[in-house]
Structures are given as structure tokens and as C-alpha cells.
Amino acid sequence: MLRIVDELAGPGPLRVCAHVPADGAAGTGLRVLLIADVLARVVELRGRAVLVGRTGPAPHEARAAGVRPADAEGGLEDVTNGLGGPPAVHVTRGTPEEADAACLRVGEAELPALDGLDPSAVRMLLLGHPYEEPVTATADEIDDSARTLARWRRAVAHWAGHPSKPIPPGLKSTARAALDTRLDTGTVLRLLTDLETASDVPEGAKFETFAHLDRVLSLELVREVGTV
Template sequence: MLRIVDELAGPGPLRICAHAPADGDPGTALRVLLIADVLARVVEQRGRAALIGWTGPAQQVAAAGIRPPDAEGDPESIAEGLGGPPGVQLSSGTYEGAGVAGLQVGAATLPPLDGLDLLAVRLLLLSRPYEEPVTVTAEQVDEAARAMARWRRAVADWATQPSKPIPADLKSTARSALDNRLDTAAVLRLLHDLATDDNVPPGAKFETMSHLDRVLGLELVREVGTV
């Protein structure tokens, strides 16, 4: 089990290498790069810089909210480009290198991505534990896009209300889920429950959604200022 705080703490930037499979499996390739992106976001929220290298193909990643790599190529050129050997390796198989942490990302079967909302694809992939295989249909992507549209409208409305602090229990639960298992699925469940919780002030809902979306990367604050 990966524990980000315990295993990845240290001086200097955390160097991450994502090995996207090059065997005609674009869904799994996208998922490996996505999980590397989320890992970097979590580490950076904890105050440590993160650098990412990619091996293998990368398709349509910008539309999925995945930031570009700091280095690409084979492992040797990535280590040179990142200024040192990676401390974390992500792949769809077992990484056999020594001396580093490794995450094995489950396979993802996706529909043809042309014309689909890739942030909705991102939402669906983050809705499952990263190590579990997942199959996504075009119909599920359309429904996820509609769900995100509802969330964005709600966030824009909450943003018009007086700001309130993020509830301490929600912040602690989310941080624990991300630090212990990179459990984005648990964070998304937390946000789903939060959205319908009448006991949490709108301003606190906005702050919570905004804070956690820095990791999720779903652009939930996109419509702030439009209502």
C-alpha cells in the first residue's frame, strides 16, 4: 500500500516516471498518465515539488486535464531530464526496478475518445481505485459530463455566498484518503455527500470543492462568476 506522506517525504522534488503501455492500449495509457498527474498534485499540495517523466505514447492528455511531462523518452533520458532517478514508477504491470516506490495501475477499457468530454472520462477513472481494472462506455461518459455540469452550476452558486472554512472532519478524511492510498474514489464520494448535506453552509461547500478539485482536476470552479 502506498503511503504518500510516509514513503515519499524527502528533500528536493519528487521525480515520478509514468510508463504508458505502448501496445495499442490507449485507455490504460491514459489512465497511467492520469494517476501520475494526480500523484503529483497531491505531493505539491503537501508543499513538495513534483517532476513527471513519461515513457510510451501519450494521446489527448491535455483535454483530460493532464499536465505535460517535464521529460519524455526512455528511462535513462527521463532521469537525465528530471535531474535524477525517479522515486516513483507507475505502470500497468509490475515494475521490476529496485530502490523506488511503485504503483501498478489497473487496465482501462475506453470507448473511442473523439467527441467525448475527456474531463468526464477523468471523473469516471477517478471514481474507481486506481489499481482496479475499469471499463467505461460512451453512455457513462455522457452521464458523467451531465453530473459535472450540475456540480459546476452548484459550485458557482455556492461561490456567491459568504465564505466559510472547510469543515475540519471533511478535510482530514480527504487528506487521509489521498495520503494513504491515493483514494480519489473516496474523495469523490465525500464530495457527492457534501453537495446534498444541508448542514454544511454553501460557503464551506464552495471552499471544500475548490480545494479538493486542485487534486481531482475536474474544473469544478469553471462557472464561478457566471451566475
């Protein structure tokens, strides 16, 4: 299993290539881009710059789902030239073209028609599953994620009005270990679910925790701060 801190530490930018399937598997393509995006955010949080390239077509929902634009795109040679060197990590559904590079193999994702559904809720639902396992999502499940997301955003906006408090150290270390070891965003989401109703954690600490972990999750959890 790829371990972020151990295997991706080093000087200079980390180059990542996301290989979007060209066979019309839009759900899987979106998931590949989401995992590459999360990988980049985790490594950046540790202080290393990341450049992300893309082969294959980007699903039109990717930008709305919090995926940043690629730094280079096209074929693998185009990506290599655009990133200033060969990718050190490939995020792909299958086998990467460069066998000597690290690889994250992403499980298939079957999604319903996404018209009218919240792209952030789609991201949240997909991040709730181990990236290597296949996922089949329904519109009802995505709507459930959207309701949770709306509740969290209202709670974060409320907590923002309280004095700031440190992130609970045990929670922070657990989240970091989960992300560093296997990009385990599902564990991070479960930690936030438990934290939401924890009676022994000050509101200011809840705000700081949600805001900090959203740097990786990219669910716009602080979007409503200042509106309530």
C-alpha cells in the first residue's frame, strides 16, 4: 500500500498523472480525478508542491466537484513535457504506462445521471469509500450526502462565532495517519461525523477541525461563515 509520507517525501514538486478512462466511464473518470486531487492536497499539506497532469477527457462535473484544473493534459508525453518531468505517481483505473512509477489503482464508480445533483455531495459520497474498492451510488444516497453537507456548513458557520480553540490532538493525529497511510478519507469523514455532536469538544475547536480537514476534503465547509 502506498504510504504518502514515506514514499512521496523529497525535494522539488511531486508530479502526478491522473489517467481518465477514454471509454465513457464518467463516474470512474471523475473518481480518478478526485483521488488525484486528494493526493495532491495531502502532500501539499505536508509542505511539498504538487503538479497534476491528466490524460483522457475530464468529466464536466469535475470542476464543480472541487477538482482543480490540470497543470498539463494530453497524452503521457504531453503531460511529462508540461509538468517538467515524468510523473512519479499515476492514478488510474488499470495499469499505468510507466511500470517503475508509484500507482494508485482506483475502483470503478457507477453514478446516476448527475444533472440536478450537488457535485460536492457526489465528492463527499465517493470520498466515503476506500478509493481502491468499486462503488455504486444512487441519487438517494447523493441526496443524503447533500443533506449532511448542508447541515455541516450551517454548523461550521455557527461555530465560527465562538472563540478559536486548538484541534484536539488525538483527532488530528488519527486523521493525519489515515490520510498519510492510505488516503483514507472515509475515516476522516467519520471523525467529523462523531465530532459534530461531541459534547466534550468546544465549538471553536470543532470549527478549526472542520476547516483544517476541509483543506483535503474540499467540500466548502466554511462557505456559509458570516451568513448566520
